[in-house]
Amino acid sequence: MKNFITTMAKELIAAFEREYAEAEQYKSTVSGTVRSLPEGMTGIWDVDGREVNVPKGTFIKADHGKAEVGASVEVEGTLSGKTLNAYRIAVTRGATEAQKIRGAVDKLPVGKYEKWSAHNAGMLVATRCRHQAKA
Numbered sequence: 001m002k003n004f005i006t007t008m009a010k011e012l013i014a015a016f017e018r019e020y021a022e023a024e025q026y027k028s029t030v031s032g033t034v035r036s037l038p039e040g041m042t043g044i045w046d047v048d049g050r051e052v053n054v055p056k057g058t059f060i061k062a063d064h065g066k067a068e069v070g071a072s073v074e075v076e077g078t079l080s081g082k083t084l085n086a087y088r089i090a091v092t093r094g095a096t097e098a099q100k101i102r103g104a105v106d107k108l109p110v111g112k113y114e115k116w117s118a119h120n121a122g123m124l125v126a127t128r129c130r131h132q133a134k135a
Helices: 002-025
Strands: 027-036 043-047 050-054 059-061 072-080 083-093 105-107 115-118 121-124
Touching: 027 050, 027 083, 050 072
Parallel strands: 050 083, 059 083
Antiparallel strands: 027 043, 027 072, 043 050, 072 083, 105 115, 115 121
16 A cells, blocks of 8 residues: 555656646747737737737736836746737836937927927927937
């Protein structure tokens, strides 16, 4: 009886080790922009064309902005066919995060809310925008 229990315990440990090794092979990390997500956050997200399943228990770290359409995210999960089943999502940049642009202005607006252009990058300048000029 003792040998039977020892043999079964060894086989059980070996089976767990095989399962763990197989699970490790399918872990994946994806970075990209959120193109769509369901209301309530759980469900299928589109991250740069990749289908990401976000179940209820997924940890969403939103230190750098909200998890919303347009936000840049890093998703960790396991692959199941073409779908990534997320267990952790980190927002790396919010959708409406402010940006700094430095350089010569190519085009100044005539009115208050027209587009400015610097280094061929168009930007809409709001009234609370802060700009500095250096001589």
